[in-house]
Amino acid sequence: MILSPLLATLPLTLTLTSAIPEDAPEIPVGVARVDITPEGPVRLTGYGNRSTESEGVDQRLWAKALAIGGDDGDGPAVLITVDNLGIPDAMTTEVARRLADRSGLARDRLAISASHTHTAPALTNVAPFLFPEFPNRTEQDHIDRYTEALTDHLTAVALDALADRRPGRLDWGVGSADFAANRRVLREGTWVGFGVNPDGPTDHSLPVLRVTDPDGSTRALLTSYACHCTTLTGEFNQICGDWAGDAQEAIERDLPGAIALIAIGCGADANPEPRGERSQARAHGEAIARGVAAVLNAPMTPLGGVSHAQLSRVNLPFAPLPSREDWQARAGQTNQEGLHARTMLARLDQGESLPEALEGYPVQVWAFGDDLAMVFLAGEVVVDYALHLRRVADPERLWINAYSNDAPCYIASDRLLDEGGYEVDGSMIFYGQPTRFAPGVEGIVIDAASNLLPAAFRTAVK
Template sequence: MKFGIAKEQITPQNPVYMHGFGSRTHKSEGVLEPLYMTATLMQADRSLLIVTIDALGSDRSFVVGIKDALKSAYGLAHEEVLINFSHTHHSVFLTGLDPSLRRGGYSIGQSGWAYDESELDYAEDEAYYVLLRDTLLRMVGSCYENLTEGELQMARGSSDFACSRRRPDGTGGVRWMPYYEGEIDKDLFILKLAGQAGEIRGIVYCYGCHTTAMGSDNYKFGNDFAGSVSARLEDRYPGAVAIFLQGCGGELKPRPGAVEDEFVSCDEESLHQVSNVLAQDIIALMEQGSFKTVQCQFRAELCDPLLYTEQLPASFYKTIAEDPQQDDFHRSAALRTVKAIENGTIKDRVPFYISLWQLDKDTSLIAMEGEVTTGYALKIKRLFGNGSMIVLGYTNGVFSYVPTRQIIGEGGYEAECNYYFGLHGPFIPEIEDIIIGQVAEGIGRMSK
């Protein structure tokens, strides 16, 4: 096989309103560490492209625009491109040029949370999109021009770096607290790209955990623990590009940041200490793990089913919008939802990308849109996995949380924050059946 890797900084040059924490009240205040975009092109019987972006996520306007541009420039089909977001809460949420595919409710140019969509001007967002699009096209061109003969190798390990934030309250519900005993997907995968002489050119590490070691009091750009981990790996393996792929970490936070019954936000110094825990697990796997060579017989599919929501009345959200105890973020989101219900633009279903890649007959990758919770990774691997299946979230867009049937039944943040995202109500429990069914059908088609 052949591969090419490119990496460039994408840190906004001017202060913008970061996304990820609703309690933020003003624009960014400098740079803790640069934000990056990477492109990894793998070419065998067909080409596959992995793009990673240090951002909270994006809507369809961004993803479709980027994929259309890649198809026009290089002939890459939509299913041959994965765009994975680190989900750092110290960056921005991305949109593109097509307003019909825009999630709305946020702009990098805002000075506070908008109570009406008409208050938002997306000129800065669109300019940033064009910058990222053109930068990525140049990067992918460089990948094609500098394709290197080599090998793709994979190793599977385990890490206790993540911890559930959904502790059962004893009455069928949950509290936002560290749940150390909670079952999570602990898989740590490394895809290693090596040249013909064995030199390491790329280290793609895959793990699911919210990039929220730091808290809402940080107004500096950065990629949270993933940025520190990647920097550590690149220092240890000179000449290699370290690339983080975000897994199904919807309800997971860094365990080293948990102290008894609460999560404690890191400052700049403690961030590196927390990040070092995951870095050490990756280094141990790099140096002691059992790597197998992937035979690189590529297949790719892209499914796009609809996920449906309940339909709560406008009065439910009016109560939130009129509650003086709520902050601007929650009140503005509730008010936008009320207006959308009243004018008929509210969403009670959303499309949901599921990418399925077969890297060889034994090695596969399932990547889903949104803040996918860890239960999906566990279930997909139990039903279809063979120890060589990577399951990702935060891929090809991040519209909303994607809770399991169990989480929907328990309630709590991941199940009930639908109005942040312009949805009519919580997802119906049957979305789990839709997702698992689509994965099963896709795997079946690829195995023929």
């Protein structure tokens, strides 16, 4: 378990005094943002109990982009953060294709990370069985239109960031926040429900990447935290970024003129605590801002550009598939499980075969020289993956983002497969997967990430 005390005694706004290291190299850096708030009502993702379209806007949603490096060598790298539950591989692939055509950006030098807010619009083919019934034709049309518009917005914000590049400096450090709590309640080693498990593993690290102008003013700041964006529950039916949206606003308030980008770590089995009230999301956002301010007031490590970028795809095998009889036994239910079973039976009746593996799961690694390796894992990745990666690579120079590049399902660890429960079984229905993963998936993902890391990071393990 990685536990760090929240700097609760710090004031909400700090005077940021950390000097820019004199040896920080100047490199081209660009930053941009675009408002992605829907223009009208749309079904919200994240919770299956909502039965109507959204009821107004509590907070604007954003996509933000950071472009690092010039056009020489391997070219720039672009990281996009977006206020949504998750971005599907089809959207990432399409944005990458457009950027390659318009700017020459290489696919492995584009990463898209979602905030995983549960109060953003549903997207086409992301958690398609979230609701007991498919959205009606009008609702699906709104979802499809928003999905198309978001693809356009992500392309545009990346191009804007590339066009915004000018000399800047990068540095990074790690702080902490402590509102994430392991949510898997166990009895005799078996999952029995959601709650707070004080003995469960949680990652409270808060890595921070700062972009400054040559005069020392902050232009952009990226941070990530391993926690679900679920302060707000399914009874809340307005557009909102949850704690990640509030953190962006708080950081930008404390750093006037800067753009704050928020990603999420391996927090698929962690919820914010306390939760359920709008004021609690704001408090969690302020906690992130305090943690960031503490990092900026301490010595930070200067960085160069992205010197290494690779992306690979691996297949993650499923456990043995349910039989036709299993599907038939479930098909009569009027909930998501019944809808899922009826859909699987229809596919079998049409002569289709159900997948025996999640194919093409993307794993991506960027390295900033020998100073920092940034890992991007797709889907809802549980904390064990971060703990495992820190055992096979130098934890002092490792930054792990989940919810990146695709939104296929929860990525359960070997430990969770033994314990069972929502992240292992029930959630796979919402995402449209045929069944749980087979044992050993954790090793496949960790090996893929480790193989992409430059040797300097893999050999520096203590």
